[in-house]
Amino acid sequence: MIKKTPTVALLSTALLLITTSCGTKLRPLTADLVKAEPQPLEAVGGQVPITVHLTFPAKWFPKDAQLTIVPVLRYKGGEKWGAGAGFQGEKVLGNERVVRYAVGSNSSVNFTIPYQPAMQRSELFLSFKGKQGSRVVSLPELKVADGVLATEALATLAGVTPIIAPDAFQKVINEAYDANIMFQIQQSNVRSSELTKEEVTEWQYTVQNANETPNQRVSVEVQAYASPDGGKELNEKLSASREKNTTSVLKGKFRREKLGDVSIDAHYTAQD
Incomplete structure (x- = not known):
C-alpha cells in the first residue's frame, strides 16, 4: 500500500485557514x-x-x-x-x-x-x-x-527470462495544498471574509478529509509575510503578529472540528 502524507500548507500574506461546513x-x-x-x-x-x-x-x-x-x-x-x-x-x-x-x-x-x-x-x-x-x-x-x-x-511469454528493474514505488508520498489569506495594509487581524472565501473552504475540506483517511497523515504549515507594508522593523512586528493571529484562529477551528491532533508549524518573514 502506498502511504500518502499530505503536507497542508497555508500561505499567509497571509496564508491561512480552514473554515466550516460545505452546506x-x-x-x-x-x-x-x-x-x-x-x-x-x-x-x-x-x-x-x-x-x-x-x-x-x-x-x-x-x-x-x-x-x-x-x-x-x-x-x-x-x-x-x-x-x-x-x-x-x-x-x-x-x-x-x-x-x-x-x-x-x-x-x-x-x-x-x-x-x-x-x-x-x-x-x-x-x-x-x-x-x-x-x-x-x-x-x-x-x-x-x-x-x-x-x-x-502472458500465455505467449513462456521461456522468456524476466528482468527485474527498480520501480518508482514510494512508501510515503508528500502532497501539498495551499490557501491564501490576505491582510489589509499594516493590519494583522484575520478578517472573516477571508476565512469564508472558496479557496479557504476547499482547503479546510482537504484537511478534514485527509485527517479522516487511515493511510494519510496531515501537518499544517503557516507562513506569514509582511511586505511591502513598511520598513523592516514594522514588517518584523507585523509579520509576527499575522503569524500569531493566523495560528490562533487555526487552532480554534481545529478544536471545533475535532482536528486537535493536526500539528501546526508556523513561520513568519518580515520582507519577502
Whole structure:
C-alpha cells in the first residue's frame, strides 16, 4: 500500500485557514464512497472492463448539481480515457441518473478502456466534472485501482527470462495544498471574509478529509509575510503578529472540528 502524507500548507500574506461546513455545495467523492472492480483490472479481448460502485450519501448531492465521472488509465508514456457517466440533482432538467438530495443513491457504472501492453503497470483514476447551477465546480481526481492483468499476453511469454528493474514505488508520498489569506495594509487581524472565501473552504475540506483517511497523515504549515507594508522593523512586528493571529484562529477551528491532533508549524518573514 502506498502511504500518502499530505503536507497542508497555508500561505499567509497571509496564508491561512480552514473554515466550516460545505452546506449543499458539490463536494469531492472520497475513497470510502467509491469501489472499482476487479482489483487488479484485467484485459479481456483487447479491452479493460471496469465496474465502479458509487455511494452518494443522503444530503450529499445538491439538487441543482451535475456530475460527470470519466475513467482515465495512466501508464508510462501515455493515458487512455473512457466514456463518461453522468449524474444530476433532482432539480436539473436532463437525462442523466438522478440522485435525490434527501436519500442519496447507490449506483454502479460500467466503463471500457482499450488495452495497451504498457497498462500492466498503470493507475486508474476517476476524473470529475462538476457543475452547480451555472457555476463550474473544480473537483480533484480520485485514484481507484493499480495495474492491469494481461492473461492473454502472458500465455505467449513462456521461456522468456524476466528482468527485474527498480520501480518508482514510494512508501510515503508528500502532497501539498495551499490557501491564501490576505491582510489589509499594516493590519494583522484575520478578517472573516477571508476565512469564508472558496479557496479557504476547499482547503479546510482537504484537511478534514485527509485527517479522516487511515493511510494519510496531515501537518499544517503557516507562513506569514509582511511586505511591502513598511520598513523592516514594522514588517518584523507585523509579520509576527499575522503569524500569531493566523495560528490562533487555526487552532480554534481545529478544536471545533475535532482536528486537535493536526500539528501546526508556523513561520513568519518580515520582507519577502
